[in-house]
Amino acid sequence: MSRHAEPGPRPGRVLITEDELRGRVSALGEQIGRDYEKLTPILVGVLQGAFLFMADLVRAIPIHLMTDFIGLSSYGAGTTSSGVVRLVSDLSLPIDGRDVLIVEDIVDTGHTLGYLKRNLESRRPKSLKVCVLLDKIERREIEMELDYIGFTIPHVYVVGYGFDHGGLYRNLRQVHALEPS
Numbered sequence: 165m166s167r168h169a170e171p172g173p174r175p176g177r178v179l180i181t182e183d184e185l186r187g188r189v190s191a192l193g194e195q196i197g198r199d200y201e202k203l204t205p206i207l208v209g210v211l212q213g214a215f216l217f218m219a220d221l222v223r224a225i226p227i228h229l230m231t232d233f234i235g236l237s238s239y240g241a242g243t244t245s246s247g248v249v250r251l252v253s254d255l256s257l258p259i260d261g262r263d264v265l266i267v268e269d270i271v272d273t274g275h276t277l278g279y280l281k282r283n284l285e286s287r288r289p290k291s292l293k294v295c296v297l298l299d300k301i302e303r304r305e306i307e308m309e310l311d312y313i314g315f316t317i318p319h320v321y322v323v324g325y326g327f328d329h330g331g332l333y334r335n336l337r338q339v340h341a342l343e344p345s
Contacts, residue, residue: 175323175333176343180315185325185339188314189217192295193224196265196312204228205263207295208255210280211235213269216326216334217297217314221267232257238276249279264289265311269326270298274306281308298322298339 196205204227209218211233222231235252264284271277277294284292295312303319317339323329324336333340 172345173321173329173342174345175336175340177341178338179317179320179322179341180325180339182337184315185337186220189220189297190224192312192314193221194226196221196295197226200225200227200229200263200265203263204230205265206230206232206257206259207265207267208259208284209233209267210269210276211253212334213326213328214267214297217269218267221295230257234280236276236280249276251283258287259284260288261290263291264293266292266294268294268296270300270322271296271308271310272300272303274304274308278306278308297325 207218207222207225207229209215209231212235215233218231222229232255233253234255236249237252238249266277266280266284268277268280277296281292281294293311294309296310297314299310299313299316300319301316321329321342322339323333323342324338324340326334327339328334329342
């Protein structure tokens, strides 16, 4: 198999190891299982970044649940948010009267998650909570409550474990800081 060098930024130092990810996702799954013990929540994964986290998370939750996905975009191919959130693909399930848990990969400024929460709240769920793998709290511009947090990280652009740069690096097993080219 031939490997071609990709131009531009590359994965750098490891911020979160595969073992740390596995352990924290397992703990989040157990906590969510206790909190939703007598319920059947709908977990809504935010595409594309959260799909790996959500796959591992649903396997760690020991209760009945349903899944759906929603696609949002605010980054394009860059490393900073455009500030404009677009709905790329919508849910396939109705959520009115249901317990909904948003599964997001990262919260940075809060604009994307703020948009998503407003959008889903308008659909009248019974409850709406948020589970996020990475929280960049120092970048927050919009105050919001996060119900389940995997890790708090500094202000660095990350790749791996679902996080990408221009579509690359999602398949890395660890979370890396993106190093400039």
